[in-house]
Amino acid sequence: MAEALQVVPLRAFKDNYVWTLRDDRAAAVVDPGEAPPVLEYLASERLRLVAILATHHHQDHVGGVAELLAAHPSCPVYGPRGEPIATLTRPVGGGDTVTLPELGLELAVLDIPGHTRAHIAYYGAKMLFCGDTLFACGCGRVFEGTPAQLHASLEKLVALPDDTLVYCGHEYTLANIGFAKAVEPGNARLLERERDDARLRERGLPTLPSTIAREKATNPFLRVREPAVVSSADKYLGRRAGDPAAVFAALRQWKNDF
Ligand SMILES: [Zn+2]
Numbered sequence: 001m002a003e004a005l006q007v008v009p010l011r012a013f014k015d016n017y018v019w020t021l022r023d024d025r026a027a028a029v030v031d032p033g034e035a036p037p038v039l040e041y042l043a044s045e046r047l048r049l050v051a052i053l054a055t056h057h058h059q060d061h062v063g064g065v066a067e068l069l070a071a072h073p074s075c076p077v078y079g080p081r082g083e084p085i086a087t088l089t090r091p092v093g094g095g096d097t098v099t100l101p102e103l104g105l106e107l108a109v110l111d112i113p114g115h116t117r118a119h120i121a122y123y124g125a126k127m128l129f130c131g132d133t134l135f136a137c138g139c140g141r142v143f144e145g146t147p148a149q150l151h152a153s154l155e156k157l158v159a160l161p162d163d164t165l166v167y168c169g170h171e172y173t174l175a176n177i178g179f180a181k182a183v184e185p186g187n188a189r190l191l192e193r194e195r196d197d198a199r200l201r202e203r204g205l206p207t208l209p210s211t212i213a214r215e216k217a218t219n220p221f222l223r224v225r226e227p228a229v230v231s232s233a234d235k236y237l238g239r240r241a242g243d244p245a246a247v248f249a250a251l252r253q254w255k256n257d258f
Helices: 036-045 065-071 147-158 173-183 188-202 212-218 227-237 244-257
Strands: 006-012 016-022 026-030 048-053 077-080 090-092 097-100 105-111 120-124 127-129 165-167
Touching (some): 026 036, 036 048, 036 065, 048 097, 105 147, 147 244, 188 212, 227 244
Parallel strands (some): 026 048, 127 165
Antiparallel strands (some): 120 127
16 A cells, blocks of 8 residues: 655755655755755655646746756656746746646645746645745745735635645745744744743754734734734834735835844
8 A cells, every 4th residue: 555645844055945755755846956966866766756836036046957857857846937047948927727646645835926937836735835835934035026915925825724724835934934033023922932942942953834813813914914013013114014915015024124
């Protein structure tokens, strides 16, 4: 009988994760910024690479694709239609479904622009792979889109079920919590999270996956309607920020300077 699906974090560079979905025979990888950790893992576990999934075109997310393809030439490469990724073979966008029969998995593609122009997420089986859009206790920088676009993308993700497991592209959690505490010093859940996540990091373990519920309780970028968050944003700006999208934009700017 086939082993149940597992999601394994492979470390890349300083703080990237290449999330690897696997059973006892096959594997798919999300955002392989570099190939060696993936190739070593596939070889040592004797797994066949059946799909590469990219969330956006940044080099630390797709830089390893060509080398993976050299070793696994028939492996399809999914990624956002409308971003410059030379190695894509299956361009996808919001509303599309990625079917991975070898892993018994179907993933819906969600458009979540803002960090980059056509950033996408993959969502299915209570898992969300969201690249550099939603981070644990934070969110990505606005490089190609607008703060309003990134805010709308996060609103889309926060509407997913509370128990959705959130697999982000980087281990940024503790630094993000530092900023979140500046925004919302009275949030007890945040302090609790800091203790838990610091303990994980001391043991060299990932703080991920998170959950949508945990993000709703502690991530200031998803809490732009909370009075304490609004008041901190107003204080940062020295005036009333205004609607939730404006509160979000203020937080994003503040975080850049933090
Ligand atoms: Zn990025």
